[in-house]
Amino acid sequence: MKSQVIVVSFLFALILVGVAACGDDGDEPPQTETPTSQAQEAPENSAATFEISQREDSVDGLVTSGSQRFEPAAFIVSTGQQVTFNITNDGLSWHNMRVDGGDGAFGTADDTISDHELRFLPGDTGTLVWTAPDSPGEIQFRCDFHPDVMTGSIEVR
Numbered sequence: 001m002k003s004q005v006i007v008v009s010f011l012f013a014l015i016l017v018g019v020a021a022c023g024d025d026g027d028e029p030p031q032t033e034t035p036t037s038q039a040q041e042a043p044e045n046s047a048a049t050f051e052i053s054q055r056e057d058s059v060d061g062l063v064t065s066g067s068q069r070f071e072p073a074a075f076i077v078s079t080g081q082q083v084t085f086n087i088t089n090d091g092l093s094w095h096n097m098r099v100d101g102g103d104g105a106f107g108t109a110d111d112t113i114s115d116h117e118l119r120f121l122p123g124d125t126g127t128l129v130w131t132a133p134d135s136p137g138e139i140q141f142r143c144d145f146h147p148d149v150m151t152g153s154i155e156v157r
């Protein structure tokens, strides 16, 4: 009879350990989620710096059509904040970055464009320094070489 109590106690302990382990797993962030899928938020009341990657998918050195993108592609900043994007072309194509100044249109005088004489070759790094408008809103940015797919947004709070 005593040995049965011991076995039951042991099994109960095993169950407790199993439940605790499951609980720990639930607290950890999912491994498959990439941090770049979330909007990057700048600290308030100071200049902000973001790392941004230009890339695309490829098979045997051939770029997969429509896969060109910025990673991350969504940012949150404060009104009037100075923002520096440190850009790296991690892809195979030419890219740049153009931020709409807030007039809702690209190719206008209020745009801000990345350096490197308007295009980044594969492996190039550079910057785009931009100051958020003084009023809240949604600012769009894009790559001029892939304007239909390579886009992003900056939420100004």
Ligand SMILES: [Cu+2]
Pocket (backbone or CB within 6 Å): 054, 068, 093, 094, 095, 096, 143, 144, 145, 146, 150
């Ligand atoms: Cu591009």
